[in-house]
Amino acid sequence: MTEPAAQLVALVIDDEVQIRRLLKLSLETEGYLVFEAETGQEGLRAAVYRRPDVIILDLGLPDMDGTEVLKRLREWSKTPVLVLSVRQELEQKVTALDNGADDYLTKPFHAAELAARLRAIRRHSPPETADSVYQTGALQVDYSTRRVTIHGRDVHLTATEYALLRVLAQNHGKVVTHRHLLREVWGPQAEDQSQYLRVYMNHLRKKIETAEDASKLIQTEPGIGYRLSGSD
Amino acid sequence: MKEPSRPNPDALLAAIKQEDEKLRRGRLTIFLGMCAGVGKTYAMLKMAHQRKADGLDLVVAVVETHRRPETQALLEGLTAVPLRTVEYRGTTLQEMDLDAILQRRPALVLVDELAHTNAPGSRHPKRYQDVMELLETGIDVYSTLNIQHIESRVDLVRQIVGVTIRETVPDTILDQATDIQLVDLPPDALRERLAEGKVYLGAMVQTASANFFREENLTALRELALRVTAELVNQELREVMTTRRIEGAWKTNAKLMVAIGPSPYSAELIRWTRRTVSIMGAPWVAVYVESSAPLSEEETARLAKTLSLARQLGAQVVATSGDDLVKTLLRVAREERVTQLVVGKTLGLRWLEWFKGGSLVERLIRESGDLDVCVVQTGQSRETRTASKRLSLDLKPWSRDIILGGASIALVTVICWLLRDVTGYWAIALVYLFLIILLATRLRRRAIISIAAASALLWNFLFIPPAFTLRINQIHDLLMFVMYFIVALVIGNLTARLRLREWSERKREQRTAALYRLAQGVVESTTLEEGLRRAVQEIHNASGADCAVLLVGQDGRLSTTPHPAGTWTLTEKERGVAVYALEHREPAGRHTDTLPESDCLHLPLKTVNNKVGVIALHFPNNKTLLLDERELLETFADQVAVMVERYWLIQEAGRTQLAEESEKLYKTLFDCVSHEIKTPLAVIQAATGELGLVFDLVKETKGAQPFLKEIETASRRLGRIVDNLLSMTRIESGRYTLTPVWCDVDEIISSARQQVGDLLSRHQVRVLIPDDLPSVKVEWGFVEQSLANLAANAALYSEPGSEITISAQVDDSHLVLKVADQGPGLPQDGETRIFEKFYRGPHAPPGGVGLGLSIVRGLMTALGGTVSATNNPTRGATFILRIPVEMKRIPESL
Missing domain, CATH: 3.40.50.620 (HUPs)
Structure with missing residues (x-):
């Protein structure tokens, strides 16, 4: 699938030299061209010059907080960002995701899992404007006609269910937080009503996760949100 | 512009407020009569019997039957609170037992003779004050009162019967009565009753009949009683009109x-x-x-x-x-x-x-x-006229003025007598005037005026020719004498007045200076102790009193031990007075109306919205307290209160700041430690994983895979121990903030399983969650960690391949999570010990430090929940978490 001409560029922003070295080694075996940055400032500069396809960001940086780097980055860039941190509190994760991170991985981590996550978040990024049809595995969503099919068969969704699926599909591979979903589907005043979400999500799952398609299309990130990523 | 007749909002508000106050307070019913013997007590008891028949809890606090048989008969069947016996100067007096009644808290109390004066040493000097206290605590009171005891009618009664009434009640208590029952009896009937011996017994009948109970007296008193009642009813009507906004009730804007x-x-x-x-x-x-x-x-x-x-x-x-x-x-x-x-x-x-x-x-x-x-x-x-003494400046005796004035006059006269030939008699007048001016700065006015008169006469008698007579021949001498007399008087008067003004200025200045010193002391002192010590010193300087300072403690109650800055200690009884002063926010004890028999004057230390303590002042030997002195002391008390409050606020701010600083330091340290340990672990784990991938590709190195597995297991174990140690530290320090969020129990369980996935990989894990389990609001991280630890514990203590069951349910307001294993079960007597720190069970596998379960207990304690363990009927043990939660059931069909 990787085209030989355009090598993928990854930017690692982490102050730990060992982690950087390790990530560089493991990402290079995955075929990435890896650039490193030790501080937040350096990282932001590198994000401008190197035009990375994906950024791996540590939250505990010496000069500024990782969340701050994320905010500044999101002012101008849509480059997928994976946050890699020792902080494992739920709140930290949600904050990072709400501030524009695409995924979150806590240290210690498995190299294989990192690679998989990077693949997932990279996919949805560039051509979201042009595509009017979304496809993952057996699931197909036609944004222009609001038609949803599984294995070519029509699935009937209510307006709310369709809205949920659309938000998840547009953020393919990315963890969409409860708050994000609620805001997109019900509006900002509903941000604290996460208990509704479960009910709708269950309905949606029942309709699109058919018996034949055993792989779970919609994954639950416990306490954080949901992620739509089919077998691609 | 003329005011329209609409209710003034303030007046309306006041009326409503007063009405509310009446509702909250006890209701006072007064049985009002024109004089003794009309049957007030009888009427009161009659009514009490009716109320008792209605099932009301009522007690008799005090009833004076005057041994009248009809009245005594009515006391039968009513519960009485025994009277309190007071010893006073050898005689025993019986008084109403206020505290016993307050403790019993009946719905209604019968208190006869509202105007009664209590025995010395009682809490309040007057019985009506006792009644006020009863009303304040919400107890209803029935009481009796004769018209002559109403304060504002005292003069009228004196005009009618010629006797000054000493026992009076203020009119305000009538205003507070919710009901006034007039007990009326025509004068003839009353005199008849008197004659029959129903009012007084024995010889008293005759004297009473001749003096107080004369027909014209009774008629006048009766009219007075009727009029008072009519006025009160009228006033009540007006109050009703005010609250209901009836037009026409606003004719008077009088004040x-x-x-x-x-x-x-x-x-x-x-x-x-x-x-x-x-x-x-x-x-x-x-x-x-x-x-x-x-x-x-x-x-x-x-x-x-x-x-x-x-x-x-x-x-x-x-x-x-x-x-x-x-x-x-x-x-x-x-x-x-x-x-x-x-x-x-x-x-x-x-x-x-x-x-x-x-x-x-x-x-x-x-x-x-x-x-x-x-x-x-x-x-x-x-009879009320008493001579009023004007202007007694200092309390030096008159004799001093007489001696000083007489001696100086005599001395000057002798000297002038000796010099009269040299000076001539006119100059002598000036010498006398000079003396008067000098004395005027020393003596009081009356003395000066007498001296002026005396000197004028002496001058005339001794010096104006003809000497040794009071006769004056020459017209210019006469003129001189009259002028001298007037000038001497005026000078004496003016100088005295000047001195008065100076004196009052000085007094005022002293007051200001004392206040200034107090304020200065407060500003300069750096600790509360020092500030209080200064205040006590200033109070002592200003009034000569010794002070005891009682501050309100952390629990909001007055401390039992006086503050060390005080110079006086309080007895238990005095402390009771202090508590009273604090609670009622008004001075109590000596020189007040409340408990005037106490040793000390208790001033509450109060600020606008705080009560900080009481300062008790003990004055040396029966000193009388002047009005302005007391005002000064009260101002002092207010200043001290503000000072104490300020120190409290400073202390509070200091504590908060310290807590913030230490919180910050702790967080930095904690983050640093966790970062420093976890990063190398992360590197090891990631590198091992990577190495595994590489080794898999090369055939020659495949045999190295088991070693990699060992490294991975060890690093995971190390990581878990570090996590546990950090959690333990965090829980024990109490440095966590709870931010419960709405979540689904199944998500918590799956998240916990993920956390210890490697440990559970060789067990069969079953999860049992009822379909209708509601969403719960709970501290996610704590519950997840608890579950993960319990699951890890279950996996460690049971055979691989055996089953671990995780189940969830809710009962009323608790989330109940259970983790059951099929291991060897709990050790004997270990049901509580297993949750102790570093405890390890007899079947514990190697590795691990025995923190997991104690962390679970710590987390549960923080959430207000519990963890317990029991053995299963067949095999293994079950651990149960009970966590109080908010829950919300969402209907599946939305």
Whole structure:
């Protein structure tokens, strides 16, 4: 699938030299061209010059907080960002995701899992404007006609269910937080009503996760949100 | 512009508030009669029996039957609270037991003779004050009262029967009564009852019949009683109209102001005004104008009494100062929007008034504009008139003035006599004048005037020819003599007045200086102890009193031990007075109306919205407290209260800041440690994983895979221990904030399983969650970690391949999570010990430090939940978490 001409560029922003070295080694075996940055400032500069396809960001940086780097980055860039941190509190994760991170991985981590996550978040990024049809595995969503099919068969969704699926599909591979979903589907005043979400999500799952398609299309990130990523 | 007749919002609000107060307080019913023997007590008991039949919890606090058989019979069947026996100077007195009643808290209490004066040593000097306290705690009271005991009618009663009544109750208590029952009996009937011996027994009948119970007296008293009742009913009606906004109830915008002073007639004026306003239903103000002339001790005491009488009778008391009485009165009247001014008709010196531009009353009338001025005749009865002493500046004895004045006059006379041939007799007059000026700075006015007169006579007798006679021959000598006399008087007077003014200035300055020193001391002192010590010192300097300071402690109650800054200690009884002062936010103890028998004056230390303590002042040997002294002390107390509150706030701020600093330090340290340990672990784990991938590709290195697995297992274990140690530290330090979020239990369980996935990989994990489990609001991280630890524990203690069951349910307000394994079960007697830190069970596999379960307990404690463990009926153990949660059931069909 990787085209030989355009090598993928990854930017690692982490102050730990060992982690950087390790990530560089493991990402290079995955075929990435890896650039490193030790501080937040350096990282932001590198994000401008190197035009990375994906950024791996540590939250505990010496000069500024990782969340701050994320905010500044999101002012101008849509480059997928994976946050890699020792902080494992739920709140930290949600904050990072709400501030524009695409995924979150806590240290210690498995190299294989990192690679998989990077693949997932990279996919949805560039051509979201042009595509009017979304496809993952057996699931197909036609944004222009609001038609949803599984294995070519029509699935009937209510307006709310369709809205949920659309938000998840547009953020393919990315963890969409409860708050994000609620805001997109019900509006900002509903941000604290996460208990509704479960009910709708269950309905949606029942309709699109058919018996034949055993792989779970919609994954639950416990306490954080949901992620739509089919077998691609 | 004329005011429209609509209710003034303030008045309406006040009416509503008063109405509310009445609702919250106990209800007072007064059985009012014209005199003894009309059957008030009888009527009260009758009614009490009715109420008792209704099932009301009522007790008799005190009833005076005067051994009348009918009344005594009515006491049968009513519960009585035993009277309290008081020993006083060898005799035993019986008084109502207020505390016993307050403790019993009945719905209704019968208290006879409202105007009774309590035995010395009781909490309140008067019984009506006891009744007020009962009402304040919400207990209803029935009481009886004779018309002659109402404060504002005392003068009228005296005019009728010629006896001054000493036992009185203020009119305000009538205002507070929710019900007035008039017990009326025609005079003839009463006299009949008296004759039959139903009122008094034995010989008393005759004397009573001849004196008090004369027919004309009774008729007058009866009329008075009927009138008072009518007024009260009228007033009630007006109150009803006010609250219901009935048009026409707003005809009077009247407000009265009565001018009072230290004169003994002021009390009469106050009573007159009170009677008038109660008929008009108008508010009233009592104003006292302080002039620069100081008052004698007696006058000060009388003024204080008069002012407190005015307060008791419901007046708003205004004290102001100014040397021109008329101007000041009119200024206050304008400020207070008064419509009528009440002044007494005083009998002054005619010529002096003419000299000052008319009498006070005349000037008032001339300058008052549209203000009505009521001039009231006072002092009809000579019996209240007592000589008032003006201007006793210092308390040095008169003898000193006489000796000093006489001696200096004699000395100067002798010297002048010796020099008379040299100087001539005219110069001698000047020498005398000089002496008068000198003495005027030393002696009081009356002495100076006597000396001036004496010197004039001496000069005439000894020096003006013909000597040794009082005759004056020469016309210029006569002129000289008259002039001398006048000049001597004026000089004496002026100097004395100057001194007075200087004296009062000095007094004022002393006060200001004392306050300034106190304020300065407060600012300069760096600790509360030092500040209080200074305050105690200043109070001692100003009043000579020793102080005990009691502050309110953390629990909001007054501390039992006095603050070490005090110089006095309190007995348990005095402490009770202090508590009273604090709770009622008003001074109590000596020199007050509450518990005046105490040793100390207790001033509450109160700020606008805080009660910080009490300062108790113990004065040396029966010192009388002057009005301005007491005011100064109260101001002191307020200052001290503000100071204490300020220190408290500073302390509070300091504590908060310290906590913040240490929180910050802790967080930095914690983050640093966790980062430093976890990063190398992460590197090891990631590198191992990577290495595994590489080794998999190369055939020659495949045999190395088991070693990699060992490294991975070890690093995971190390990681878990680090996590546990960090969690333990966090829980034990109490440095966590709970931010519960709405979540789904199945998500928590799956997240916990993920956390310890490697440990559970060789077990069969079953999860049992009912379909209708509601969403719960809970601290996600704590529950997840607890579950993960329990699951890890289950996996470690049971055979691989065996089953681990995780189940969830809710009961009323708790989330119940269970983790069951099929291991060896709990160790004997280990059911509680397993949750102890570093405890390891007998079947514990190697590795692990015994923190997992103690962390679970810590987390549960933090959430207000519990963890427990039991053995399963067949095999293994079950761990149960019970966590209080908020829950929300969402219908599946939305």
